[in-house]
Amino acid sequence: MADRQRPSxxxxxxxxxxxxxxxxxxxxxxxxxxxxxxxYSGGVDSALLLAVAHSVLGDKTLAVTGNSASLAxxxxxxxxxxxxxxxxxxxFIDTEEVASPDYAANPVNRCxxxxxxxxxxxxxxxxxxxxxxxxxGTNVDDLGDHRPxxxxxxxxxxxxxxxEAEFTKQDVRDLARQLGLPIWDKPAMxxxxxRIPYEQPVTPEKLAMIEQAEDVLIALxxxxxxxxxxxxxxxxxxxxxxxxxxxxxxxxxxxxxxFLEIGFKRVTVDPEGFRSGRLNEESFA
Numbered sequence: 001m002a003d004r005q006r007p008s009x010x011x012x013x014x015x016x017x018x019x020x021x022x023x024x025x026x027x028x029x030x031x032x033x034x035x036x037x038x039x040y041s042g043g044v045d046s047a048l049l050l051a052v053a054h055s056v057l058g059d060k061t062l063a064v065t066g067n068s069a070s071l072a073x074x075x076x077x078x079x080x081x082x083x084x085x086x087x088x089x090x091x092f093i094d095t096e097e098v099a100s101p102d103y104a105a106n107p108v109n110r111c112x113x114x115x116x117x118x119x120x121x122x123x124x125x126x127x128x129x130x131x132x133x134x135x136x137g138t139n140v141d142d143l144g145d146h147r148p149x150x151x152x153x154x155x156x157x158x159x160x161x162x163x164e165a166e167f168t169k170q171d172v173r174d175l176a177r178q179l180g181l182p183i184w185d186k187p188a189m190x191x192x193x194x195r196i197p198y199e200q201p202v203t204p205e206k207l208a209m210i211e212q213a214e215d216v217l218i219a220l221x222x223x224x225x226x227x228x229x230x231x232x233x234x235x236x237x238x239x240x241x242x243x244x245x246x247x248x249x250x251x252x253x254x255x256x257x258x259f260l261e262i263g264f265k266r267v268t269v270d271p272e273g274f275r276s277g278r279l280n281e282e283s284f285a
Contacts, residue, residue: 022167033132036134037125039134042076043137043189044176047176051181068095072214075189082183096117098193098207104203105199106197108146109151111148139163192211193207222246225239232264233265
C-alpha cells in the first residue's frame with residue numbers, strides 16, 4: 001500500500017554514534033538549512049527539534065502549529081507556553097482537515113489527508129516568510145510504524161532532521177532532558193481523531209466528546225490515557241499500573257457520571273490497560 005511506504009531518507013545507520021555526536025550532526029544539518037519552519041505540535045520530538053534549531057539559527061526559525069478540532073485545547077495551550085519559554089516565534093494556522101470528506105471518512109490512511117492539508121498551509125507560510133525549509137519531528141523509530149503522514153511529508157519535500165541525524169525516540173528524550181526541556185518525558189499525545197476506529201466517521205462532535213472525557217481523567221491526575229469513541233460507548237484505557245488506583249479510589253462512578261453528561265451512553269474500562277497504537281493493531285490484525 002502506498003500509504004505505508006517509508007520516506008526516502010539517508011538512513012545508513014551508524015549504531016555506534018553517541019548522543020553527543022548525533023546532537024552535533026543535528027546542529028550541522030540545521031545550520032546548513034539557513035532558515036526553516038518547524039511543524040511544531042508541542043510534543044517532545046518537535047519541541048527538541050525546535051529548541052536545537054533556535055539555538056543555531058536564532059530568529060531564522062519559526063514554529064507553526066496547525067489548529068483544528070482534532071487538536072485538544074490543552075495541547076494548544078501547552079504548545080504555546082513551551083514556545084514562549086524557548087523564546088521562539090510561534091504562530092497557529094487554521095487547518096480544515098476535519099471538513100474534508102477524505103479525512104472525515106476515517107480511512108486507514110486518514111493521517112495522509114491531515115498532513116497534506118497541514119503541509120500545504122505550512123508551505124504558504126514558509127514562502128511568505130522566505131524560509132527555505134519545512135521540517136518535522138519524525139525520528140527513526142517512527143519509520144517502522146503505520147504512519148501515512150510520512151508519505152505526505154515526502155510529497156511536500158518536508159525534511160526530518162531527527163531522522164537524518166539518526167535520533168531514536170530514546171535519544172530525543174535523553175537530549176531533551178539534558179537541554180532542560182520540561183516535557184522531556186511527556187507521553188505521546190496524537191490527535192483526537194486517533195481515538196476513533198478506522199472507517200467510523202470523524203466529526204467535530206465526536207472530537208469534542210473525546211476531549212472533554214480525557215480532560216476529566218487528566219483532572220484526576222492521570223497523565224497518560226486514551227478515551228476511545230466506540231459509537232455510544234467510551235472505552236477508557238489507562239496504563240496497567242494506574243488501574244489499581246482507579247478502582248481503589250472508586251473513581252469509576254464519578255467518571256461514569258461525567259461521561260454520561262458529555263453524551264456517552266456506556267462506559268467501559270479496558271482491563272488490558274493502555275497501549276500506544278492499539279487501534280492500529282486492531283485494524284490490521
